[in-house]
Amino acid sequence: MTSQVVSKQRVADHGEVFTSEREVNAMLDLVKQETERIDSRFLEPACGTGNFLTEILNRKLKVVEAKYRKSQLEFERNLVAAVSSIYGIDILEDNIIECRKRLFDIADKAYTALFKKNAKNEVRRAIQFILEKNIIWGDALDLKTVGADPHQIIFSEWSFPFHNSQIKRRDFVFAELLPNETGRRDQLDLFSANERLSDLGEKVFLPTETRSYPLTHFLKIGED
Numbered sequence: 001m002t003s004q005v006v007s008k009q010r011v012a013d014h015g016e017v018f019t020s021e022r023e024v025n026a027m028l029d030l031v032k033q034e035t036e037r038i039d040s041r042f043l044e045p046a047c048g049t050g051n052f053l054t055e056i057l058n059r060k061l062k063v064v065e066a067k068y069r070k071s072q073l074e075f076e077r078n079l080v081a082a083v084s085s086i087y088g089i090d091i092l093e094d095n096i097i098e099c100r101k102r103l104f105d106i107a108d109k110a111y112t113a114l115f116k117k118n119a120k121n122e123v124r125r126a127i128q129f130i131l132e133k134n135i136i137w138g139d140a141l142d143l144k145t146v147g148a149d150p151h152q153i154i155f156s157e158w159s160f161p162f163h164n165s166q167i168k169r170r171d172f173v174f175a176e177l178l179p180n181e182t183g184r185r186d187q188l189d190l191f192s193a194n195e196r197l198s199d200l201g202e203k204v205f206l207p208t209e210t211r212s213y214p215l216t217h218f219l220k221i222g223e224d
Contacts, residue, residue: 019051019052020051021051021055024051024052024055025055027052028052028055028056028059035056035060036059036060036062036063037060037063038063038064038078038082038085039082039085039159040085041086041087042056042085042086042087043087043088043089044087044088044089045088045089045140046089046090046091046140047088047090047095047099047135048090048095048099049098049099049102050088050098050099050102050103050135053086053088053099053103053135054099054102054103054106056086057082057083057103057106057107058106060082060085061079061082061106061107061110064079064082064110065114072114072115072118073165075111075114076111076120076123076218077160077165077218079110079111079123079127080126080127080158080167080218080221082107083103083107083127083130083131083134084130084134084158085158086103086134086135087134087136088135088136089137089138089139089140090136090138091138091139091140091146093137093146093147096135096136099135100128100131100135103131103135104124104127104128104131108127111123111124120219122219122220123219125221125222125223126218126219126220126221126222128222129221129222130158130221130222133155133156134155134156136153136155138153143174143175143178152175153173153174153175154171154172154174154210155171155172155174155177156170156171157169157170157171157209160218161215165217165218166215166217166218167215167217167218167221168212168213168215169212169213169216169221170209170211170212170213171209171210172208172209173210
């Protein structure tokens with residue numbers, strides 16, 4: 001089994017095929033150590049319904065559960081951190097809806113299985129809000145959203161800078177994260193734009209944020 005096709009028309013219009021689970025795991029095993037880092041960021045620029053992203057989240061959550069299952073607060077924080085490290089773009093709206101749902105269901109199942117009636121709706125709301133910001137209905141080729149009002153794709157960077165319950169959100173224009181002669185890079189490395197020289201004299205990139213939000217408790221994400 002290799003790839004799966006939804007319809008010949010979608011293949012013709014968008015080149016859409018879905019990678020099989022076996023191939024997904026084989027490819028992710030090439031970067032196995034990164035897939036098991038809770039805060040290691042992944043971007044899939046043609047994410048489909050999320051075959052790669054769901055497997056990455058599954059791997060991350062196994063680590064979260066192994067390390068933090070005895071502390072609900074620690075599990076919640078690291079659950080949110082794991083979800084917030086995953087990014088996707090797809091040109092088809094139904095794929096984006098399904099991808100967000102699959103990722104949410106994986107996170108919610110892991111959370112609810114451990115803490116049952118003690119699981120908080122605030123955590124679920126935070127996860128849903130993050131997925132709305134991280135999984136984008138857009139075109140990774142022209143770097144814009146798709147729909148009635150197309151605009152530049154904007155991604156949010158999420159972090160816990162003080163290793164407590166305060167989360168930081170910073171927004172970046174996706175196009176500015178791809179700086180080279182053609183406006184894009186061979187490898188999509190989020191939040192590493194703006195060229196400068198490192199101490200070793202190598203070119204590195206630092207991002208220019210378009211908006212920075214105040215620190216807030218992670219349970220309050222998406223309240224407004």
